[in-house]
Amino acid sequence: MKIIVIGGTGLIGSKTVAILRQNGHEVVAASPRSGINSITGEGLKEAVAGAQVVIDLANSPSFEDKAVLEFFEASSRNLLAAEAAAGVRHHVALSIVGIDRTPANGYFRAKVAQEKLIEASGIPYTAIRSTQFMEFLGGIAASSADGNVIRVSPGLFQPIAADDVAAIVADVTLTAPRGGIVEIAGPERAPFNEIIARYLKAAGDPREVVRDPKARYFGGLVEEHSLVPLGEARLGRIGLDEWLRRSQA
Template identity: 45%
Template sequence: MAKIVVIGGTGHIGSRVVSKLLEHGHDAVAASRKTGVDTMTGDGLAQALAGADVVVDTTQAPSYAPDVVLDFFTTSTRNQLAAEKDAGVKHHVALTVVGTNRPQDISYFHGKAAQEKLIRESGVPYTLVHATQSFEFAPAIVFTSTHDDIISVADALIQPIAVEDMATAVGRAAAAEAVNGSIEVAGPETFLLEDFVRRNLAASGDQRPVVSNSESTYFGARIEERTLLPLEGAQTSTTTLIEWLATNTTP
């Protein structure tokens, strides 16, 4: 049985990946700073990856500051790949985001693109799982888009996915052979970003006004209408926004 080590495996997404792999009979182990593994310094990596066949990276940068994002994803990824080569790991799976491979000016996406480049050039067999933004990401969009109690979002489309479904896709990639390329996963529905935000707010009784226009930005960056959408042929999950809101929102 293959040993699968999930880096960031005690976090919001990684813990779900570990649980799903274990439920399906895989030998999955969580590795994170909570378990003594620090990918930024490399501490604990060699011990965590001993005997590992597959490594899954679900780590997240500690902030959205451009320099922090770039430093985190490049340093963390270099350390992981170096340790994987020493351990003889056969498959590196990285959770990334839809849109990194198209023109845009989102600093977080630039950090993820740098991460992906390191993985592609590492020589370690790999699978990149590009996911759309999650339903759970709505509060962050609201926070960064609020000005004087008005929420102003970019005039763009979004095809959000439930984190549970995202974790399922990552787990499936980890249990399969490396594709040495990318797969894209997305939710089943496409919304105007304005509508997505408004529905999330309404579900919790928040009546703040939501507007969109061509001047509004997405995390400080101008985006096109389809920047956040997957390409044709992406895998789509089944959980709808209404279904997710019914079990994840407290009025």
């Protein structure tokens, strides 16, 4: 099977490409460096010709509200148009759990817009909504810093390892389109502030983590269930402690 992975050289993309190639599929790791650009449309028509599946893992270089919305809308429109012309049979997109529950978060709003374009395209699709990656815990802590204090919401948090995300993306890619959403998360759920405190302790970071119900996550307030699946979800296998051991090794 010919599979195109947009963002195929990124954190999740590179892992997904490796898994699919190991299973014997013809996989194109698409990125601007390889001459395939979903924003300009360069190389898209040629890349998707003969492809059965396209996986969209593209990510905006800017998190500014207007820029991220423009990125996902332009990228999705170009990609979906190329897929429709080529007769692609399955569009797989990686999204985020809770994007429709935190409207103050501009990045989340942009992902909602992306999902709406996919749904309206008429191309058979599966949207994989994931919780936050464990690999981003350091960046999340940095964004929550207030001097030597890290202020984090006590809302529930269920991060997932990138290896698990890639494994599930690869698996979903090889199944029939859902015509809807699959939610995925890590195996462990705990208050957001406790997860960040465990991460910092393991990293040898002495800063104090303060439980702050008013703390924002990239602009959005975090309620108890804002960032975790509300119903059935596929769970990864790698727990936080195991991931911390692996990352330190």
